[in-house]
Amino acid sequence: MDTYTVLLVDDEEDVIRVIMRKIDWEGIGFTVIGYANNGAKALEMVEEFQPDVVMTDIKMPYMDGMELSNHIKTEFPATKILFFTGFDEFEYAKEAVHLEAEEYILKPVNALELTNVFTQMKIKLDQEISEKRSKEILQKYYMESLPLLQANFYSTLIEGKIMEDEMAKYLSDYQISFLGPFFCCLVIHTSSSQIPQNMNPLLLSTSVQKQAKEYLGEKWKAKCFSYLENTVMIVQLKSENRLSKLTDECDRFCKYVHRIIGAVVTVGIGRVCQNIIELAQSYNSAREAVSYRVIYGSSRAINMKEIAPREMRESSSVNEIKLSNLFKTIRLNSDEDIIEAANRYFDYISFPTKSLQQYQIDVMELISSLYRFTINNDIDNEEFSGNIKNLYARLLDLDSDALRKWLIDISLSFSERLISVRSSSAKSFVFKAEDYVHNHYFDEELSLSSVCEALNVSNSYFSTIFKKETGNSFIGYLTDYRMERAARLLIETNEKSYIIAKNVGYADPNYFSYVFKRRFGVSPSKYRTEHTESEK
Known part of the structure; x- marks a missing residue:
């Protein structure tokens, strides 16, 4: 049975303690990971723990429940939100619906009602996870994605980026069969400059690919896909001497599509190989064959072995x-x-x-x-x-x-x-982030997202590296640095507390005081008094 996590948010700590004590959380399948007494603190905890459910009051200092929920729905859309409040106002209810809240509960909340709400929430979470884990649904998703996965595999194969010992697994996973015993790449190039009047080049190229599948696909057991604006086919041959037969058929195909849809098509035929790991060489020679159209003309098949037999030695x-x-x-x-x-x-x-x-x-x-x-x-x-x-x-x-x-x-x-370079890179990465904080800590908009944008890196990767290298979350580091700066300003200047708050990135002086007291154990004014008196 899955156990889900809950974060409780209310500025009335007594209310939270009652809820934590009176509900059999383990019995209904939940664990309370903690609580916050304001929205700003709650958001920090959501970023760190990513709970399954956030149960929040609406009216709170520093950041109310509505603003908190907006942030959660934007950045953590899978998290469920429950509102509980003593303010039975229609506008709040409407906004809660807009934010797709799971429930809107009025205080005082009794244990039975809340147990029922979370029991239903557990059922819903179980259903969602069950759907995501369902073998049948996963198989359906997989089968829907299979053509794209196969095309990506073929592209990687002709780029020469698949190792031989990985091949069997790819073929099994992507349900691909290569019977051979010989293989060859075709590059089908559709001219974008010689097209019928009023015809879209992309539509014309798509039509050529469809015709190629019908004309060549089944007979030659071909794998067909798009690559670098061309159609590429991997054909299978029973013997090497079938190559001339393939060349003739490709030549007829070029003339056929020109007659039927007016497309000017050149088919480059690459070298024959016995191992599909060598298809990268076959593809390169087929692409080179297409380039010979400037000499031999378009609307035809060009076999690299025929036009340059001396060049068919092992490719570099x-x-x-x-x-x-x-x-x-x-x-x-x-x-x-x-x-x-x-x-x-x-x-x-x-x-x-x-x-x-x-x-x-x-x-x-x-x-x-x-x-x-x-x-x-x-x-x-x-x-x-x-x-x-x-x-x-x-x-x-x-x-x-x-x-x-x-x-x-x-x-x-x-x-x-x-290994050494990677370690140095991670440390350099953290130094840059810390330096960015030192130069922008006074900006109230400074956040995890803004520093990641400045460093051109994802939030998840940045958070992992930063925590690994410093032992602290980025938000924790930013808060600590701002508080250290604020403490210095309190001792070294006579500025008012609200001015110092603004100077270290806090628009709300009350929230600044709350964070400062949480960090140093005393209010800013008391901190100043204690430290200035001790210096006298």
Whole structure:
């Protein structure tokens, strides 16, 4: 059984204590996480604890229940609100309805009535959570989202951003079947400059995609999706020699859509591969084939293997993919995983399996990529602080085992430096926030949202980092800093309390006095008296 949290808000503390004592909260499925005697304090507690229910009085000092509820509904829409008040006025009731309050209860509240209200609230909360957790509903949401998830997977696949060991899980989760045994990418480009009169280019491109699905989709077991303003199809072939048949059919398709809807379409046909992890290379060659339309003309299919057979050797994008996998492991995984990834990459570029020239090129690309990695991640490494040419010459002189060890050591070093950089970044982030407070504490509009906007970061991420680094919430830090400034002003100046309140960001001097007393245990005037007398 789920237990829900309640925050009680009333400026009459006796009322709250009676409610806490007379209701069997645990028995009806609730826990009181605390209480506040004004709306401003309540809002701080809501931001920190995010209770399921807030039961609040309406008329309170500093911030009334209506204003508090407005804030809650805007920033925490899932939180339920109950009003209880001794002011039986129609305008209040109307406003409560407008704020979508769950209940409007008049004081004095008896235990039976309140127990019934919260019992019904528990039933409603249970139903809402049950709906969200319902396997059937979640399955429905999932199936509705599946086409978008699949399209996103295909896009990531042709970008070369999926690791081989992740593939099976993606295919299972997204209910995708690749039977092959051979695969090929098609890039279907619709001209945006040569379109029928009065035809919208986007509608024309959408129509071409629909025709492609009907004309090519079923026969070639194609996966079809949009990517970078083109239609991309991943087709499946029973054998490599079916490629010429596919080229002919794509050529006929180009002429068909030109005749039927007037679209000028070029289909680029990429290299054939046996592993879907290699589809990034097939896509790159298909996209390159489309660019040859300036030479061979549009409204036709262009097969990269036919027009540039000598260029169909292994693409350098394979190297890029393998390097990307190594860098991803350095960023996210343990030392053991990093060593394994470095060994895998070294096995790929190792000299015995390649020509001397290709080996030298791979080592040069490795150094270049490692250097870019240091720059992009603010890593200070002495290997890359000197002459890169000298480093390249030195590495080429190393034997296989020594070069492998160097790659492993530099990868582990990068991982260690990244951890240090992240820690420094978090501390720098907090310093900036604290500095912002020091320069804007007098602004009564200063809040968690405004500092996050200034730092260009989300509230949730900021709050997590700030609390982790300082041990205090941002609101707590801001309040403490304002109070310390106020205490200094009370001792060092003769300004009135309401002037000091305004100078440290409080528009309401009464609320300032309340917060000050909560912080120091005495009122501002008494604090001034005690400290000025002690100095004499």
